[in-house]
Amino acid sequence: MTVGRLRTARRIAAKDLLVERRSRVLVNQVLPFSGLVMVVFAFALGTGGVLERSAPGLIWLAVLFSTLITVQRSFAIETADGALESLRVAGVDPVALFIGKAAALACELIALITVLLGLAVVLYGAEPRAEGIVLLVTTAISATCALAALGTIYGGLAAGGPGRETLLPLLILPVAAPVLIGATRGVEAALGTDRTAVSEGWPWVGLLTVFAVAVGVSGALAFGTLIED
Amino acid sequence: MTTVIAMRDAGFILGAYAATVVVIGSFALWVLRAGRRSGRLVDDEEKYWT
Amino acid sequence: MTPTTSPQPTARRATGTRATRVLGIVTLVMLGWLLLFGLVLSPADIDQGDAVRIMYVHVPTVWLAYLAFIVTAVCSGLYLFGKRHSLGFDRVAGASAEIGVVFMALTLISGSLWGRITWGVYWQWDARLTTTALLFVTYIGYLAVRGLDGTRERRARRSAVIGLLAVVEIPLVHWSVRLWRSLHQEATILDTDLDVDIDGLMLFTLFSGVIAFTLLFVWLLLHRTRTIALDDLLASRGLDRAIAERRAEVSSSSPSGGGS
Numbered sequence: 200m201t202v203g204r205l206r207t208a209r210r211i212a213a214k215d216l217l218v219e220r221r222s223r224v225l226v227n228q229v230l231p232f233s234g235l236v237m238v239v240f241a242f243a244l245g246t247g248g249v250l251e252r253s254a255p256g257l258i259w260l261a262v263l264f265s266t267l268i269t270v271q272r273s274f275a276i277e278t279a280d281g282a283l284e285s286l287r288v289a290g291v292d293p294v295a296l297f298i299g300k301a302a303a304l305a306c307e308l309i310a311l312i313t314v315l316l317g318l319a320v321v322l323y324g325a326e327p328r329a330e331g332i333v334l335l336v337t338t339a340i341s342a343t344c345a346l347a348a349l350g351t352i353y354g355g356l357a358a359g360g361p362g363r364e365t366l367l368p369l370l371i372l373p374v375a376a377p378v379l380i381g382a383t384r385g386v387e388a389a390l391g392t393d394r395t396a397v398s399e400g401w402p403w404v405g406l407l408t409v410f411a412v413a414v415g416v417s418g419a420l421a422f423g424t425l426i427e428d
Numbered sequence: 429m430t431t432v433i434a435m436r437d438a439g440f441i442l443g444a445y446a447a448t449v450v451v452i453g454s455f456a457l458w459v460l461r462a463g464r465r466s467g468r469l470v471d472d473e474e475k476y477w478t
Numbered sequence: 479m480t481p482t483t484s485p486q487p488t489a490r491r492a493t494g495t496r497a498t499r500v501l502g503i504v505t506l507v508m509l510g511w512l513l514l515f516g517l518v519l520s521p522a523d524i525d526q527g528d529a530v531r532i533m534y535v536h537v538p539t540v541w542l543a544y545l546a547f548i549v550t551a552v553c554s555g556l557y558l559f560g561k562r563h564s565l566g567f568d569r570v571a572g573a574s575a576e577i578g579v580v581f582m583a584l585t586l587i588s589g590s591l592w593g594r595i596t597w598g599v600y601w602q603w604d605a606r607l608t609t610t611a612l613l614f615v616t617y618i619g620y621l622a623v624r625g626l627d628g629t630r631e632r633r634a635r636r637s638a639v640i641g642l643l644a645v646v647e648i649p650l651v652h653w654s655v656r657l658w659r660s661l662h663q664e665a666t667i668l669d670t671d672l673d674v675d676i677d678g679l680m681l682f683t684l685f686s687g688v689i690a691f692t693l694l695f696v697w698l699l700l701h702r703t704r705t706i707a708l709d710d711l712l713a714s715r716g717l718d719r720a721i722a723e724r725r726a727e728v729s730s731s732s733p734s735g736g737g738s
Contacts, residue, residue: 356636366622373616374647377654402657410650417646421639437528437595444532444588445517455580459701463493466708474711477495477704
């Protein structure tokens with residue numbers, strides 16, 4: 200991992216985050232959407248018992264759906280005016296490109312999950328407990344890194360072109376299953392849902408981390424081939 | 429060697445075999461037909477199996 | 479070869495050859511054999527009763543589905559990392575995935591019918607079933623990627639990456655689901671592990687099934703790969719023709735006859 204590569208990655212991440220800061224798509228569209236999803240879950244599942252017990256899963260479902268939209272957005276800005284093409288042709292290292300975009304995506308998702316966790320406390324009565332905070336944070340970080348890596352790989356594939364955007368959910372959801380399973384179990388343990396002990400959550404964090412690393416490495420290696428012409 | 433299949437379960441068992449035959453049969457037919465259709469449009473010299 | 483002015487052009491051949499015809503007949507015989515033994519001649523199981531008969535179809539389809547996906551992954555790797563990036567590998571990969579999806583669908587159908595008899599439910603959220611269902615959807619996604627527009631090389635590259643990623647992801651999916659279900663005590667009441675005390679005739683029937691389906695797989699693979707090769711040829715031919723037509727337009731519209 201050369202310094203130059205990391206620097207390029209940082210620049211690309213900064214660029215993506217700058218675009219977000221200027222356009223505020225995440226704040227103005229994705230965030231309200233995910234909030235709405237959380238509300239709509241309540242309509243479907245009813246209040247009380249079911250909602251509180253399902254809270255961890257519902258949070259991550261909302262994150263997952265929002266990831267799909269955010270990824271679409273992340274790559275839409277690349278295909279508009281052929282930005283990705285230009286980067287590729289200019290000889291930007293695809294590994295750096297991957298890391299940069301994935302990092303920006305991860306930052307956006309972390310912001311998202313933080314807000315959604317807050318919403319869950321309010322809407323679903325999910326009370327975080329002191330002994331579970333570390334688990335909660337590590338679960339959130341490892342899960343969002345995994346999702347960011349997944350989103351960047353499949354986003355790179357599904358970006359641009361007619362009839363491709365609808366492919367993204369079909370490609371990501373089966374592969375995101377371990378993330379959904381692991382993240383939900385981790386948050387359940389952190390919150391104490393169904394009397395789960397905090398200690399039961401750590402194997403899941405392990406799984407999420409392995410997943411994030413495996414997908415991250417594969418993605419970095421494959422990204423060049425994926426966006427190639 | 430019993431050849432009597434319980435009435436209740438017979439439906440599911442025969443259903444499984446029927447599904448297998450139907451699915452494989454239709455897929456095989458489709459494969460052959462698609463091959464025939466494409467084969468008609470290309471000269472034999474360009475087919476690597478002839 | 480026959481001159482183009484020949485009055486009676488010979489009918490063009492389809493994807494069959496003498497070898498595939500022989501293979502096809504042998505396959506049909508083996509499948510009929512399987513039907514006979516599976517449904518009639520083999521005995522019922524001591525525990526499962528006649529439900530075991532579904533296994534003679536279910537087990538081969540699941541083995542062949544996995545074999546098909548392994549073939550796809552191997553060919554994807556051979557295409558991507560091979561020096562010549564031979565499109566032949568890509569075609570085999572694609573054909574194999576198509577067949578794998580069909581076999582996997584059959585696995586899910588026969589499996590749920592078996593489950594209905596043995597467990598009383600069509601479906602269970604255990605590691606094996608869940609991973610199978612996810613695998614099924616994953617390869618449908620692979621086929622969707624192959625259907626995207628673009629050059630053959632782009633299609634080959636994209637699907638090769640997706641095919642290899644799937645192979646990396648499937649173990650991870652399986653472990654996570656297994657860990658999940660093992661921590662959930664409720665699900666293990668119904669034992670999903672096949673504990674069949676295999677009698678000789680049953681084993682023979684099972685083997686016949688595996689052989690029959692393997693032959694079927696090879697037969698299907700040969701035909702599909704050849705058809706994909708034909709379609710690729712037609713697509714590039716169509717492209718060449720379109721380019722030639724455009725050139726003809728340009729040169730006929732410019733009075734000096736210049737241009738390309």
